[in-house]
Amino acid sequence: MASKRQIVVGDVPIGGGAPVAVQTMTKTETANLEETMAQIHRVAEAGADIVRVAVPRDEDVEALKVIVVKSPIPVIADIHFNHTLALKALDAGAHCIRINPGNIGGPEKVKEVTAKAHNLGIPLRIGVNSGSLPKHLHDMEKEDSVQALVTAAVEFVELMDGFNFENFKVSIKSTNVPNTIAANRLLSSKIDFPLHLGITEAGTRWTGSLKSSVGLGTLLADDIGDTIRISLSTFHAEEEVKVGWEILKALKLRERGPVLIACPTCGRLQFDMDSVVAEIEQRLEAYADPIEVAVLGCAVNGIGEASHADFGITGAKNEGLIFSRGKALRKVPQDRLVEELFVEIDRYATAKEIKVDERAAAEGTEWLAQIEAENAHDLTPERLKAMEAEQAAREGAAEPLVDEESSPTAGRRFSRSG
Numbered sequence: 491m492a493s494k495r496q497i498v499v500g501d502v503p504i505g506g507g508a509p510v511a512v513q514t515m516t517k518t519e520t521a522n523l524e525e526t527m528a529q530i531h532r533v534a535e536a537g538a539d540i541v542r543v544a545v546p547r548d549e550d551v552e553a554l555k556v557i558v559v560k561s562p563i564p565v566i567a568d569i570h571f572n573h574t575l576a577l578k579a580l581d582a583g584a585h586c587i588r589i590n591p592g593n594i595g596g597p598e599k600v601k602e603v604t605a606k607a608h609n610l611g612i613p614l615r616i617g618v619n620s621g622s623l624p625k626h627l628h629d630m631e632k633e634d635s636v637q638a639l640v641t642a643a644v645e646f647v648e649l650m651d652g653f654n655f656e657n658f659k660v661s662i663k664s665t666n667v668p669n670t671i672a673a674n675r676l677l678s679s680k681i682d683f684p685l686h687l688g689i690t691e692a693g694t695r696w697t698g699s700l701k702s703s704v705g706l707g708t709l710l711a712d713d714i715g716d717t718i719r720i721s722l723s724t725f726h727a728e729e730e731v732k733v734g735w736e737i738l739k740a741l742k743l744r745e746r747g748p749v750l751i752a753c754p755t756c757g758r759l760q761f762d763m764d765s766v767v768a769e770i771e772q773r774l775e776a777y778a779d780p781i782e783v784a785v786l787g788c789a790v791n792g793i794g795e796a797s798h799a800d801f802g803i804t805g806a807k808n809e810g811l812i813f814s815r816g817k818a819l820r821k822v823p824q825d826r827l828v829e830e831l832f833v834e835i836d837r838y839a840t841a842k843e844i845k846v847d848e849r850a851a852a853e854g855t856e857w858l859a860q861i862e863a864e865n866a867h868d869l870t871p872e873r874l875k876a877m878e879a880e881q882a883a884r885e886g887a888a889e890p891l892v893d894e895e896s897s898p899t900a901g902r903r904f905s906r907s908g
């Protein structure tokens with residue numbers, strides 16, 4: 491269940507119905523102010539709501555004092571093992587402190603941190619990681635690792651409760667996707683504090699993105715999770731942010747910039763669609779409107795499943811069509827498709843309306859109809875899908891309870907047809 495409680499990190503609300511916040515962590519040495527600030531600006535530009543920085547030494551605390559002032563987004567200080575650094579990070583002005591109560595030096599040290607955070611009105615993130623469970627849970631972990639993770643998290647929540655501290659969110663992280671899903675589901679049924687979701691050490695851009703999409707996507711689709719971080723083995727933290735946003739966009743939880751849809755291509759393709767899609771995807775990054783842009787490899791199915799797209803192109807060998815919301819806009823030479831598509835997108839971005847030249851649209855519609863007619867008997871993936879759907883609908887249709895013989899409509903004021 492979505493968390494009932496809300497905390498606020500800087501100016502970003504987490505939980506309690508707030509939009510799921512996207513965060514990431516800088517990969518630079520925090521004390522290297524120039525590089526750290528450059529990375530923070532890049533991740534903010536990519537859409538990070540919050541950024542976390544590692545604070546393992548006093549020189550990082552010194553840098554943190556400047557970072558919290560200069561950063562365009564709230565900053566979380568990530569502290570392990572040393573509660574003194576957590577206290578210093580609070581004094582430095584961090585907008586939130588991430589600690590693992592299990593490795594910070596015992597309950598008294600945790601109490602000191604919560605007391606200071608309480609006085610300053612700063613929230614904490616308390617984390618449980620599969621690799622660092624408290625010793626007394628190790629046997630349980632061998633039997634049931636999900637139960638052990640949740641037990642650790644609940645014990646930490648009770649510890650906070652003992653200190654009368656409520657301004658925190660909780661994270662349970664594991665490298666194991668099913669365990670992360672099961673543990674967060676169970677935890678969300680036991681506590682109502684905001685949850686931070688992530689898959690620890692998820693992997694490279696490719697595997698890490700997939701693991702995170704499966705794990706976090708499953709939880710978010712169940713309305714579990716209030717903020718997410720995608721952990722990828724890349725220096726480019728902005729990649730983590732982009733993946734986070736794609737997950738939220740795919741689930742329609744948040745909107746940010748255009749959505750690109752593209753057919754998978756097949757043997758009917760007659761132009762280099764891979765290059766075209768790559769170029770369109772790159773150019774769309776510069777746009778803020780949440781428009782949907784479709785790229786179809788051929789026009790044999792008409793506009794078909796892309797008819798809801800705000801803008802789209804479909805190509806043939808020499809010519810292509812630009813369409814909008816199910817209707818042809820105009821036919822253009824194949825090598826001008828992308829440029830002319832962006833003419834339409836730019837016009838829309840400025841005027842917020844789609845301009846239709848009736849003569850060009852009629853010409854495009856005719857071209858499309860001609861291609862559809864020429865290929866009317868092709869069993870394309872889309873047609874097969876439509877045929878399967880029709881068949882399923884026919885098979886699933888209930889037999890009429892009465893027919894003309896048992897209950898005639900002839901001579902009455904109604905008919906049963908249609």
Ligand code: SF4
Nearest residue numbers: 753755756787788870
């Ligand atoms: S038939 Fe479908 S999948 Fe194949 S190129 Fe055309 S639009 Fe793409």
